[in-house]
Amino acid sequence: MGIGGSDMYRQQILDHYKNPRNHGELEDATFTHVGENPMCGDTIEMDVVLDDDDEETIEAVAFRGDGCAISQASASMLSERLQGMTIEELEGLDRDDVIDMLGVDISPMRVKCAVLAEKVAQDGAEIYFGEKDLDATSTEDDDVHEE
Ligand code: FES
Numbered sequence: 001m002g003i004g005g006s007d008m009y010r011q012q013i014l015d016h017y018k019n020p021r022n023h024g025e026l027e028d029a030t031f032t033h034v035g036e037n038p039m040c041g042d043t044i045e046m047d048v049v050l051d052d053d054d055e056e057t058i059e060a061v062a063f064r065g066d067g068c069a070i071s072q073a074s075a076s077m078l079s080e081r082l083q084g085m086t087i088e089e090l091e092g093l094d095r096d097d098v099i100d101m102l103g104v105d106i107s108p109m110r111v112k113c114a115v116l117a118e119k120v121a122q123d124g125a126e127i128y129f130g131e132k133d134l135d136a137t138s139t140e141d142d143d144v145h146e147e
Helices: 007-018 069-082 087-092 095-102 108-128
Strands: 031-037 042-050 058-066
Touching: 007 069, 031 108, 042 069, 042 108, 058 069, 069 095, 069 108, 087 108, 095 108
Parallel strands: none
Antiparallel strands: 031 042, 042 058
């Protein structure tokens, strides 16, 4: 799979890849957004339900997609973490948080796989709140260094 790090974390990634958590759709989604890693064409689509009262807390997340183990495991792990998080906390996440969550060394090329789900969730929220106008997220817009 081309990722380094401890066996435990590798096992965890494979487990999330094979048994993705929160996989599917949410009919009552507050917003839905899709994104792609244009280098490979892999996609993640995410549904997010916000708390009815304050619209600041994430109540539920579901995703579906096609892609490598890192992109899909990252979406699965993130879908668990996001529940109970505020929109502000979501917007505060960066690629280091995602890489920490995965717990493995990610090569520069694979960083785009790792951050796809995070970017989809963040862009989806920004579009919903009128802060961004975008049809689909692309990791191409990320300023990741490729070495
Ligand atoms: Fe496509 Fe990882 S190889 S997202």
